[in-house]
Amino acid sequence: MKLLSLKEKVVVVTGGAGLIGQCFVRGIAENGGIAVAADIDFDAAERLTRELGRDCPGRIEAARLDITSKDSICALISDTQKRHGRIDAVVNNAYPRNKNYGRKLEDVTYADFCENVDMHLGGYFLVAQQFCLAFKAQGGGNLVNMASIYATMTPRFEVYQGTPMTMPVEYAAIKSAIVQLTRYFAQYFKGTGIRVNCLSPGGILAGQPTAFLDAYNGHCASKGMLTPEDNLGALLFLLSDESKYMTGQNLLVDDGFSL
Numbered sequence: 001m002k003l004l005s006l007k008e009k010v011v012v013v014t015g016g017a018g019l020i021g022q023c024f025v026r027g028i029a030e031n032g033g034i035a036v037a038a039d040i041d042f043d044a045a046e047r048l049t050r051e052l053g054r055d056c057p058g059r060i061e062a063a064r065l066d067i068t069s070k071d072s073i074c075a076l077i078s079d080t081q082k083r084h085g086r087i088d089a090v091v092n093n094a095y096p097r098n099k100n101y102g103r104k105l106e107d108v109t110y111a112d113f114c115e116n117v118d119m120h121l122g123g124y125f126l127v128a129q130q131f132c133l134a135f136k137a138q139g140g141g142n143l144v145n146m147a148s149i150y151a152t153m154t155p156r157f158e159v160y161q162g163t164p165m166t167m168p169v170e171y172a173a174i175k176s177a178i179v180q181l182t183r184y185f186a187q188y189f190k191g192t193g194i195r196v197n198c199l200s201p202g203g204i205l206a207g208q209p210t211a212f213l214d215a216y217n218g219h220c221a222s223k224g225m226l227t228p229e230d231n232l233g234a235l236l237f238l239l240s241d242e243s244k245y246m247t248g249q250n251l252l253v254d255d256g257f258s259l
């Protein structure tokens, strides 16, 4: 899907081997950019580099990254800058969670709550902090944080009824904080050539039970649950110069679910 030009822009996507990350790195490369799929699962990221056809205007590179480690983030920044001379943008998109993540409110322990907030929100902070310092030193850069509709809307618990799914309480805490971190960073780095925005998708199709899909889709304007590709236009817009005067904003792509 060719949308906006990212010609030769170097864009790091954390969690680049995941459900949404894969689509983003392909879309960046197909629109002329150099996408660095940076993931804790290096093998999965490496597989992506072999996928694109010869006629693709950009390319995908794989990198190993743990967003909860400052050393790992700094090594990624320094390797990427050595290879390309600069980094134009980073998409904070990884999704770390521990083995108990996704339990109902009553079953979430203090330790699990803290561990999930540490890994996800703490990791997003560390990526944002280290990349923005590198961006400042190189004279500018672009940070896109992945949040969610659940950063700003009240959960509709009824859509999960009759399924083992819920909207985890940690997720609400983490994603709402990511929207506010976005505004904080945008304000803090004003005047340095750095801009910072958020993308907030609604639910993404991934084999959810029919009962959930029916209930969810009933709140939407047309399609209902979306695919990663349905979010690509908004991501490419935020990465491109077409949005160069946007900073501190949160773009929702949810087919009206949150209205």
Ligand SMILES: NC(=O)c1ccc[n+]([C@@H]2O[C@H](COP(=O)([O-])OP(=O)(O)OC[C@H]3O[C@@H](n4cnc5c(N)ncnc54)[C@H](O)[C@@H]3O)[C@@H](O)[C@H]2O)c1
Residues within 6 Å of the ligand: 014, 015, 016, 017, 018, 019, 020, 021, 038, 039, 040, 041, 065, 066, 067, 068, 092, 093, 094, 095, 096, 097, 123, 146, 147, 148, 149, 200, 201, 202, 203, 204, 205
């Ligand atoms: N899937 C959805 O319905 C949905 C909806 C709204 C927002 N989001 C957000 O989009 C982003 C991506 O979600 P997804 O559904 O693609 O998740 P996913 O689980 O499919 O992929 C996440 C990727 O992050 C990687 N990862 C995990 N821990 C890491 C770490 N410590 N360091 C580096 N990489 C790590 C995983 O290996 C995986 O490849 C997340 O911020 C998520 O909250 C997802």
